Amino acid sequence: MTLKPGAAKPRPARLSPADVARLGAAGLRSRPLRVCLSALGIAIGIAAMLAVVGISTSSRAELDQTLDRLGTNLLTAAPGETRTGEEAVLPEESTALVGRIGPVESVSATGAVKKSIYRTDHVPAGQTGSIQVLAAQPELLTVVDATLHAGSWFTPATATYPTVVLGATAARRLDVPGVGTRVWLAGEWFAVIGILTPVPLVEELDSAALVGWDAARSYLGFDGHPTRLYLRVAPTQVTAVRAVLGRTVNPEAPNEVSVSRPSDALAAQQATDNALNGLLLGLGAVALLVGGVGIANTMVISVLERRAEVGLRRALGATRGQIRGQFLAESLLLSTLGCVGGTLLGVVVTGLYAASQSWPVVVPAWAMAGGLAATLLIGAAAGLYPAVRASRLAPTEALAGT
Known part of the structure; x- marks a missing residue:
C-alpha cells in the first residue's frame, strides 16, 4: 500500500499497562516449571530477610514488654x-x-x-x-x-x-x-x-x-x-x-x-543479637542477588526460545518498545511472584518461631515494603538486558532462524 503525498504515517497502536501485563503473564504460563524454580530463588532471599527482621523485631517487642513489666x-x-x-x-x-x-x-x-x-x-x-x-x-x-x-x-x-x-x-x-x-x-x-x-x-x-x-x-x-x-x-x-x-x-x-542498671544489660544483649541479625540479613541479600541472576538467566533463554514469536510480532507491527515492555513485564511479574511467596514464607517462619518462644508476632510493614521494592528493582535489572536484546531482533532474522 502506498501513502498519498502529505498523508500522515500510520502509528502503531499503544498497549495499555493491562495489555502489557497480560502479555507478560501469558509468557510465564507457557513455562510453569521454569518460572517456579526461578521465583524460588527470589522467594528464599525475601523470606530469609523478612524472617530475620521479623524475629528480631518480635524479640525486641518481647524485651520492651519485659522491661515495661519489670521496670527500668x-x-x-x-x-x-x-x-x-x-x-x-x-x-x-x-x-x-x-x-x-x-x-x-x-x-x-x-x-x-x-x-x-x-x-x-x-x-x-x-x-x-x-x-x-x-x-x-x-x-x-x-x-x-x-x-x-x-x-x-x-x-x-x-x-x-x-x-x-x-x-x-x-x-x-x-x-x-x-x-x-x-x-x-x-x-x-x-x-x-x-x-x-x-x-x-x-x-x-x-x-x-x-x-x-x-x-x-x-x-x-x-x-x-x-x-x-x-x-x-x-x-x-x-x-x-x-x-x-x-x-x-x-x-x-x-x-x-x-x-x-540491670535493664542496660538486657539492652546490650539485644544489641549483640542485632550484630548477628546483620550477618543473616547479608546472607539473605546474597540469596536475593542469586535469585536475580536466575531470573536474568530465565529471561535470556526465553528470548532465544521465542525468536519466532518476536519476529512474528515485529512483522505484524509491534514496535521495539512494545517488545521491550513485554519481556520487562515478564521479568517484573516473575520477581513479584517470588516476592509474594517469600513474604508469605517469611511471615509464617516469623510467626512459628515467635509462637514457640511465646513472643508477640511483629512483622514490620517497612520490611515488607522494602522487600517488594528490592524485588522490583532486581526484576527490572535482571530483565533489562533480555528485553533490549529481544527488541533488537530484526523480523526477517528472527523468522529465518526458526
Whole structure:
C-alpha cells in the first residue's frame, strides 16, 4: 500500500499497562516449571530477610514488654576495688543511707556468705554446684519484683531461724522437689521454705540460696556488710540518683562503689543479637542477588526460545518498545511472584518461631515494603538486558532462524 503525498504515517497502536501485563503473564504460563524454580530463588532471599527482621523485631517487642513489666528504674550498687586492687567493703548502714535519697522508692540488699550448701551431709565438699549463699533482707522480693514458684518468703519469724529460699537454678541443681525439704548448710540442716521463679533483671538470684539476714548472722557468721544493694527509683529521677548513689553508699570512698542498671544489660544483649541479625540479613541479600541472576538467566533463554514469536510480532507491527515492555513485564511479574511467596514464607517462619518462644508476632510493614521494592528493582535489572536484546531482533532474522 502506498501513502498519498502529505498523508500522515500510520502509528502503531499503544498497549495499555493491562495489555502489557497480560502479555507478560501469558509468557510465564507457557513455562510453569521454569518460572517456579526461578521465583524460588527470589522467594528464599525475601523470606530469609523478612524472617530475620521479623524475629528480631518480635524479640525486641518481647524485651520492651519485659522491661515495661519489670521496670527500668532498678539500680544496683556493689563494692568496687580499692586503690590497692583489693575488693572494697560497703558500710553496714548502706541500706539506710540510700533510703534517705528522696526519689528512692524502696531499697534492699544481699550479702555474700562464704559457705557452701549441699543436698545432704554426704555430698563431697567440692561438689558445690556453683550455688552462692546470700543473706537477704526482708524487702528484697518486692524490690527486685521476684515471685515465688512455691512456698513463702521470709517472715519476721522465719528470717531468724535456719530456713532458706532457693533460686530457680539452685533448686534444680540441688534436686530439691519442693518446700519442706532439708538441705545441709555450714554444718546445719536448713529447711527450704520457698523456691523463686527466674528473676530476669537479677539473674544472680537464680543460682543463689537465700538466708534471712538475722539467721545468717546467727548461724553462718555473716558480718552484716551488704555486697549488693537493690533500689527502685522514681522513673524520671534514675539518672539523678545514679549520679549521687556512689557518694551516698560510701561517702568516704565513692569511687569504690560500682553502680549499674540491670535493664542496660538486657539492652546490650539485644544489641549483640542485632550484630548477628546483620550477618543473616547479608546472607539473605546474597540469596536475593542469586535469585536475580536466575531470573536474568530465565529471561535470556526465553528470548532465544521465542525468536519466532518476536519476529512474528515485529512483522505484524509491534514496535521495539512494545517488545521491550513485554519481556520487562515478564521479568517484573516473575520477581513479584517470588516476592509474594517469600513474604508469605517469611511471615509464617516469623510467626512459628515467635509462637514457640511465646513472643508477640511483629512483622514490620517497612520490611515488607522494602522487600517488594528490592524485588522490583532486581526484576527490572535482571530483565533489562533480555528485553533490549529481544527488541533488537530484526523480523526477517528472527523468522529465518526458526
